[in-house]
Amino acid sequence: MKLNRRIFTFATTAALTLCTSMSFAGEALDRVMAAGVLNVATDANWAPQSFINDNNEMDGFDIDVAREIAKRLSVEVEFITPSWDIITAGKWNGRWDLSVGSMTPTKSRAEVLAFPGVYYYTPASIAVHKDSPFEEVSDLNGKAIGAGTATTFELYLQHDLQIDAEGVPAFEYQLTAENKSYKDSTAAMDDLRLGDGVRLNGMVGSLPAILSAIEANYPLRVLGDPVFYEPLALAIDRGDAEFNDKLAGILADMKADGTLTALSVKWYGIDFSSTGG
């Protein structure tokens, strides 16, 4: 009898714990609307998508998109800057509601996060040192290639990139190289700038980031055509279909009325919002 009661207590506690940890539909949306604040997680080291500007405030393409979404939800926006691997790990527990962080919707990420919609596409390219002898992507086979850790660029190098989105051109793995992981793309470019083969022979990164580094006098050049096109999506925690649909609707409106195109041209000079390149 005593034992039975103990088992019963244990079972109830377990059931209660399970219930509280399950997400209810509409929870995130309710939280945002009740608080009047949309908490957005972004990476602060990802110029020109999101960075700290001269006035020491968050700024960039992702930041503008997040501000626009908050405006259309009629709430205030707050930015939180945890490191990228913490964002992609999922299980946010309401610490923040939305990631506008140029995240590629891969299959493994879809297991822990939901993707309300793709808001732009960037070409991923390979950069090499200006003075290096490489002419084609295949010349880099067996060389040391850098990429930010837990990024699609690194997954591409590991031949493990599965993109789960519509409207993305097919791609193939053009090189088999030694993958070196970095905290982010900038760190890889910092090592590449030391010279060809000093620490790296090349790096995979987003074309806009590489071009802005070259503009900042990094001695790099882009090798060949983009190796794949990356769809970049909003991400939310799983389990709130209502919030998902609401965001998808807002995103469709922003595409239709040209807001995304305008923001893309503002930050990149090119419209990355629809064409896939």
Added chain:
Amino acid sequence: MLFADTVVPDPAVHKPKVMAIMLAASFVIFSLMGLNDTVLGEFMRPAIGEPTESGLFGNLAIGLVISMLFTGNIVLIGFLPFRIQVLVVWLELLLLFLAFFYSFGLDFAFIRSKVWFMISQGVFTTLYISAISITLASIVAIFGAVAKLSSNGFAYAIASFYTSFFRGLPLLMQVYLIYLGLPQLGYVIDAVPAGILALTLCYGAYMTEIFRAGIQSINKGQWEASRSMGFKFGLTMRRIILPQAMPLIIPPTGNQFIAMLKDSSLVSVIGVWELMFLARTLGNKDFKHMEMLITAALIYWCLTMCLEVIQSRIERHYRTISH
């Protein structure tokens, strides 16, 4: 002085043989460095002609001049009294250091535009996180030390498990475990409290050992005397043991605070805008990482130097009252 005695050996810098060896060695090293295409070659232009074309002769000439300056400098400093020696050597090393940073071609206007934000946001956050953590860690440490010294098996087991676990894990891992792990148990902790908790638990474990050693150093007779006067445990601790143990506990605690000030940079991974986070982030857009990293490095250094001065004052204070 490691060991003060009355035998005063002739200092090495006054021995001609030693200085000749030093001159020869530095001549070889500086010549091999091939300095004729640096700014030093420009200084020597009247003697060696076009620096880049002077070849071996240029390298040897520059090596000779620099090694003579170097050795002469050491001989001259050797004649100065101890305190001035220390001051001059410090200044020279500092100048070399600054010249080293200066040679990076840093953008000083950029540093000036960011340094105030680094101090008002970054240093402030770093300092308050460290100060709260060290206070809480001291409280944890007192209880930990008492538990470790107690004859109660449970208390000893819990305290030794705690110190073993938190001293055994890298602090970065503790930060991640607390920030990502606690929400799995149902409590969503914010970034700053998570950082403070991690620092408190980690440093509390180290300081438990400091406090334990401090308390153990008090003579058994003190315990016996207070017991014979009818003092209970709490009163003995507060009035008799801790006041005597403090001079031994406070200096290493100051040391821990200095270490914590730098380790607090680890909480930048969970998005706290403290000094290290800003150093990594502010220069990112303009690709000016070296500027921000060096600025932050100098700020950390200044902070720890201030703390070292404060600590040596505290040590002196306790030395004078305990004698």
